[in-house]
Amino acid sequence: MRGLHWFRNDLRLRDHGAILALADRVDEWAALFVFDPKLLDETLSRNRDRFLIESLASLAEELESRGVPLLTVRGVPEEVVPRIAERLRVDVVSSSEADTPYARRRDEAVRSRLESDGREMLAVRDHTVFGPEEILTKKGTAHSIYSPYRRAWWAAWAAAPRWPAPRLRLPERAIPYERSASEDSLSTLDLPTSARIGPTGGETAARRRLSRFLESRVGRYETDRDVPAVDGTARLSAHLRFGVISARKCFAVGLEHAEEHPEDRPGVEKWLDELVWREFYAAVLANRPEVTTQNFRSEYDDLAWRRDPEGFEAWCRGRTGYPIVDAGMRQLVETGWMHNRVRMIVASFLTKDLLIDWRRGARFFMDHLVDGDPASNNGGWQWAASTGTDPQPYFRIFNPSKQGERWDPDGDYVRRFVPELADVETRYLHSPWLAPTPPADYPAPIVAHDEARKRALDVYRAARGS
Numbered sequence: 001m002r003g004l005h006w007f008r009n010d011l012r013l014r015d016h017g018a019i020l021a022l023a024d025r026v027d028e029w030a031a032l033f034v035f036d037p038k039l040l041d042e043t044l045s046r047n048r049d050r051f052l053i054e055s056l057a058s059l060a061e062e063l064e065s066r067g068v069p070l071l072t073v074r075g076v077p078e079e080v081v082p083r084i085a086e087r088l089r090v091d092v093v094s095s096s097e098a099d100t101p102y103a104r105r106r107d108e109a110v111r112s113r114l115e116s117d118g119r120e121m122l123a124v125r126d127h128t129v130f131g132p133e134e135i136l137t138k139k140g141t142a143h144s145i146y147s148p149y150r151r152a153w154w155a156a157w158a159a160a161p162r163w164p165a166p167r168l169r170l171p172e173r174a175i176p177y178e179r180s181a182s183e184d185s186l187s188t189l190d191l192p193t194s195a196r197i198g199p200t201g202g203e204t205a206a207r208r209r210l211s212r213f214l215e216s217r218v219g220r221y222e223t224d225r226d227v228p229a230v231d232g233t234a235r236l237s238a239h240l241r242f243g244v245i246s247a248r249k250c251f252a253v254g255l256e257h258a259e260e261h262p263e264d265r266p267g268v269e270k271w272l273d274e275l276v277w278r279e280f281y282a283a284v285l286a287n288r289p290e291v292t293t294q295n296f297r298s299e300y301d302d303l304a305w306r307r308d309p310e311g312f313e314a315w316c317r318g319r320t321g322y323p324i325v326d327a328g329m330r331q332l333v334e335t336g337w338m339h340n341r342v343r344m345i346v347a348s349f350l351t352k353d354l355l356i357d358w359r360r361g362a363r364f365f366m367d368h369l370v371d372g373d374p375a376s377n378n379g380g381w382q383w384a385a386s387t388g389t390d391p392q393p394y395f396r397i398f399n400p401s402k403q404g405e406r407w408d409p410d411g412d413y414v415r416r417f418v419p420e421l422a423d424v425e426t427r428y429l430h431s432p433w434l435a436p437t438p439p440a441d442y443p444a445p446i447v448a449h450d451e452a453r454k455r456a457l458d459v460y461r462a463a464r465g466s
């Protein structure tokens with residue numbers, strides 16, 4: 001039997017559910033990645049492009065070393081996948097299941113073309129440890145609140161842990177095949193020439209990063225994770241987003257580390273619970289794909305969002321006059337990543353202080369984040385806007401100056417990304433307009449937080465009809 005694996009957001013060889021399933025069925029195989037113009041043109045994130053290309057290059061190298069060329073083709077998947085399957089005369093095409101509305105439509109179209117050609121499509125859910133239909137409430141419905149989901153998740157793990165596959169296993173042989181020039185678009189793609197700022201792509205880099213995090217930082221994760229000036233988190237979100245490392249591997253290695261280093265257990269458990277958030281949001285998207293464009297809670301559907309083009313522009317450019325917000329937005333645009341605490345603060349500022357629709361903020365994040373992931377990004381935005389599954393209550397509105405004072409007390413993070421504030425005394429750093437001589441080249445606040453807070457409360461209450 002012959003198989004073809006169509007890689008998407010699963011750019012690894014180890015602990016790979018679909019490839020393992022393919023290896024059970026076929027003895028000859030080939031590997032394909034399709035550069036879908038729809039997805040390529042949609043993202044403005046050069047950091048994410050770079051990460052994707054690096055991860056593909058690393059995958060291609062490892063495949064080549066095992067005699068399997070990675071075919072990389074530009075084109076519409078509905079056309080390319082059946083065409084290559086036909087050319088290689090494969091019986092089965094494997095892939096890892098995806099959940100966005102676009103991916104579901106695309107996969108359905110590919111499946112139907114393959115089936116009408118007499119081929120099988122083997123889709124394996126592998127992006128998370130447990131699938132959306134596996135962690136349900138006692139009534140058998142999807143969870144809409146994180147805490148009970150987390151309890152159910154860990155109960156499922158305790159009952160039947162999902163350890164990663166112990167060793168690399170691939171189908172026996174490559175299908176003998178010469179690539180044509182159009183099937184090797186990887187070598188014609190240019191890596192962005194700007195200096196690297198984001199994480200290095202590829203499976204080896206991911207595994208190294210995971211070990212380093214566990215060896216040196218997880219012990220302090222509980223406290224350091226909220227401090228944006230400290231490099232206290234794993235920075236594996238892009239690797240998880242592109243499936244360069246499996247979530248199962250992260251859980252397994254984390255739990256093993258906690259066994260060997262009991263002093264690190266609280267940090268490991270907190271970290272694994274963050275990974276459970278990722279599973280939760282993936283399940284929400286799978287069960288309710290419409291959340292990508294709609295409020296999870298319909299009571300906010302009539303919320304009177306403001307258009308405010310100047311406010312939106314100031315937020316995007318990191319020129320709101322609130323230092324922690326501006327530092328976050330500049331970190332995002334300059335590096336393609338933003339600290340989680342700061343993501344929460346800037347999202348709250350946009351949706352509550354400026355009353356701008358969360359969809360515009362989520363879009364901007366997706367355009368810039370190296371880890372931009374439809375499920376986690378949507379979950380984070382709807383949480384901040386109080387429209388989501390398990391949201392920040394609408395009346396709890398972050399005060400950006402107080403958040404800055406609390407999480408960046410020495411101002412190291414703000415000074416790193418907002419050089420105009422480098423010389424401001426620390427006690428004025430998060431409210432520079434109060435300094436005896438405010439810095440001339442830094443904007444005054446675009447809204448007064450106290451007034452903006454009252455306005456947001458009125459608008460949210462009106463939407464709820466209370």
Ligand SMILES: Cc1cc2nc3c(=O)[nH]c(=O)nc-3n(C[C@H](O)[C@H](O)[C@H](O)COP(=O)(O)OP(=O)(O)OC[C@H]3O[C@@H](n4cnc5c(N)ncnc54)[C@H](O)[C@@H]3O)c2cc1C
Pocket residue numbers: 225233234235236237238240241271274275276277278279281338339340341343344347365369371372373374376377378379380381384
């Ligand atoms: C408004 C907003 C937008 C976000 N957009 C994204 C996004 O597009 N992609 C993305 O991967 N994460 C997103 N997050 C979640 C979180 O900010 C990032 O996962 C985290 O900052 C990544 O850094 P890390 O890998 O060092 O995280 P760690 O602290 O090391 O956490 C480990 C892993 O757990 C997962 N995780 C951590 N926090 C969350 C969370 N709140 N929700 C879901 N998963 C989580 C990530 O996969 C992360 O890599 C968003 C959060 C907010 C508030």
